[in-house]
Amino acid sequence: MNCTRRIGLRYYSTASPSTSHFNQRITSLKNASGPTKVDDALQLFDEMLQRQPPPNIIQLNQLITLIVKMKQYSTALSLYKQTKLMGIPTDLYAMNISINCHCRLDQVAYGFALLATILKQGHQPDLATYNTLINGLVLADRVFEAVELFKKLLREKVCEPDQITFGIVINGLCKVGHTSKALELLRFMESGSCKCKPYVEQYNAVIDSLCKDKMVDHALELFANMTQKGVIASVFTYNSLIQGLCNFGRETEAAQMLRDMEEEGVSPGVHTFTILVDSFCKKGSVKDAELAVQAMVRRGLHPDVITYSALIDGYCLRGEVDDAEKVIDRMMERDIVPDIITYSRLIDGYCKKKRIHKAWRLFQEIQDKGLIPDVVTYGSMLQGLFESGNPAAARELFNKMQVNGQVPDICTYRILFHGMCKNYQCSDALALFRSLGNKESMEDVRLYNILIDGCSKCGNPSLAMDLFDELLLKGLKPDVRTYNAMMRVYCEEGLLGKCKELLRKMEESGCLPDSFTYNIIVRELLKKNECGEAEIFLEEMINRDFMPDHATFENLLVRIPNVGKDSRLRTTVLKLTSVERKDV
DNA sequence: CTAGGGTTAG
Known part of the structure; x- marks a missing residue:
């Protein structure tokens, strides 16, 4: 009896059984995984709202945070709407979470509207609010404004930026290619002018950006710098450097980097090895790539669809398309389902080997399996059909791809016009080119090169010359191929003087x-x-x-x-x- | 007790 009473009393105190019951369920949801997680969270939310007295905002925030972590931003926002309708008072945490959701939904403006609401209600936004908004601007590719807001915080001493603020801004600057600005900020953090020291993540962002900017040696220098300062490199650091080195044909150094990282106790991942596999393949040494695959398997890592896809590309590049096909079998054995990119490469391999029937069969087969060919798949297939001297089938496929909702891109058009010209349809190609109008996407030197070359090869030099004038008129910069094509045109026309003149012009314009x-x-x-x-x-x-x-x-x-x-x-x-x- | 960032491979 006493016992029941005590429970009854506790029910109305702050730590009511329902509160702890919900706490428990929130905690177990946090650790849960699986397809019902979102639904379970929503169900729990409904139960909590039905409870009298209503749950406190802290628990609701915890639960909604779970939803946010699952990237269900609009759901999270609608839940806050419900809590508001229930008359549950909101807090700054809830506001910040909402701002974040709006930013993630590409609604930065709503985020700033909420900031206005906070201020209007006489509350003080905190650093988390500003960090969220700065990040929102970065997400919206408005990095310049993000930097401005960051500077404003500093200048007007609104609040003192912390490591997260710096991290957001450094990432943003790297994202838009302002690596030197990012590096400056990193140095500022290092200098001790602010209270937060850079962590490995900030170094990673800059190191990765330097590698992408083709400044691998700078990246290596920064890496050495960072290590010297006692910041421990992560697998991301090494992956960026390995990728950077590979991009410049420095595979030996990349392989050494792999050994270094293992010596330092950083375990390479599937990613790490795939970078090497891909790089060896692109270099034409599938043998080394296969060795890299073996090395990763020895370490208990499982090659994934990207790893195998790189291998397929490697075999195809060498024209060993039968070996490429065997890779598909290897994938199947390991229950790795080849995706459209994987098949596209194989199809491309067959096309390049002029095995058009095999390519076509595979193209049909994958569609039967429910895979949707993308613009790249169609591109390979189109090229194959043109190369095998079947422009009619190619044109048909070009129409079909659009019916199937694939929008031709500039590559598709290059393939199409090149194929048509090669099949003596340069006037058709030109007519089609004209019918596409003056779309900006059509202002492509390479497309002009194809048409100029095509017209000249089809015996229509005057059309080629017109196209060249048109290209210059549009302000496009001719490249070495344009000049070569035009020089050939002039030679064929017996205009040796014009040809030499063009050679001079090309050198003047800095084209080697x-x-x-x-x-x-x-x-x-x-x-x-x-x-x-x-x-x-x-x-x-x-x-x-x-x-x-x-x-x-x-x-x-x-x-x-x-x-x-x-x-x-x-x-x-x-x-x-x-x-x-x-x-x- | 709850909020803000975080990269790499086809």
């Missing part, structure tokens, strides 16, 4: 001639029997480590009997032939 450029000009000069000038260009090209191609060489050999015994041209040719022999 490549092997093709020299071959075009040397071959044409030889054809025109202008051996002296040909000689000058020939020497220049050899000095720049370019070799004459087959056609140029033939023209050279033809001229040899006509030039004097000790002419420079003869010496050059002799030098060339001896080099050639050495190479063989």
Whole structure:
């Protein structure tokens, strides 16, 4: 009897049984995982709201935080709406969580509206409020404004920024490529001018950005700096550096980095190895990539769909598409389901090997499995169809992809126009190009290069010249391929003067001639029997480590009997032939 | 007791 009474009393005190009961359920939900987690949380919320007296805002915040962690931002906001309707008083925590939700939903403006509400109600926003808003601006790609707000906090001494504030701003600056500004801020933290020292995460952001900015050595320097200061590198630090090194063909150093990290007691992850696998594959050494896969398996790590997908790409790149196909079987054995990217690469591999039927069959098969081909898959398939001389089927597929909701991108158009031109449909290609209107997305030098080259190859040099003028008129900057294509056009038209003029223009505009450029000009000069000038260009090209191609060489050999015994041209040719022999 | 950030691979 006494017992019941005591419980009865406790029911109305702060630590009522229902309070602790809910606390328990919130705690167990925190540790739970699974598909019903959101629903369970919502159910608990309903139960709590039905309880009399109503639950306190702290418990509700705890529960809603769980929902936020599951990225259900609009749900979280609607729950706060309900608590408000129930007349439960809100607090600053609840406001901050709401601001965060709005920011995550791409509604920074609502976030600032809530800030106004806080101020209007005579409350004081705290650092968490400002951090959330600054981060909201970063999420909305409004990094400049984020930095301004950050500066305002400093300037007007609204509140003192902490490590999180600095972290947000550093990340934001890195995100938009202002790495040096981020580095400045990092140095500021290091200098002790503020009370918060940088942690490994802040270093990581800057190190990663430096690597992306192709400043790997700077990144390595900062890494050494950081370690010296006693900040322990994480797996992210190493991954960024390994990626950076790999991007610059420094695989040996990357592999050394892997050994270093293990020595330092940092375990590489699937990610780490996949970076190496991918890099070896891109370099053409699938053997090393396979070794890397073995190394990761030895460490108990399981290659994932990205790892295998990199391998497939590696085999395809070498034209070993049958080996690529075997990788799919290896994936299946391990219950890893190949995704559309994986299949796209294999399809591309078949297309490049001209095994168009195999590619087409796979393309159909994956759709039967329910996979949706993306713009890349269609691109490969289109290219394959064009290459196999079936432009009609390609055009049909181009229409079909749009019916299926895939929007062609600039790559698709490059493939399409290139394919059409190669199949002697350059006027159709041009008509289609015109029908697309003056979309900004169509202002692409590479697209113009394809069309210029296509028109000239289809025997329509005047169209090519018109396109070149048009490109200049649009303010597009011709690249080496544009110049080469136009120089070929002029040569074919017998306009050697125009050709040489263009070569000058190209150098003036800072566009370096490549092997093709020299071959075009040397071959044409030889054809025109202008051996002296040909000689000058020939020497220049050899000095720049370019070799004459087959056609140029033939023209050279033809001229040899006509030039004097000790002419420079003869010496050059002799030098060339001896080099050639050495190479063989 | 509850709120704010956090990166890497195809």
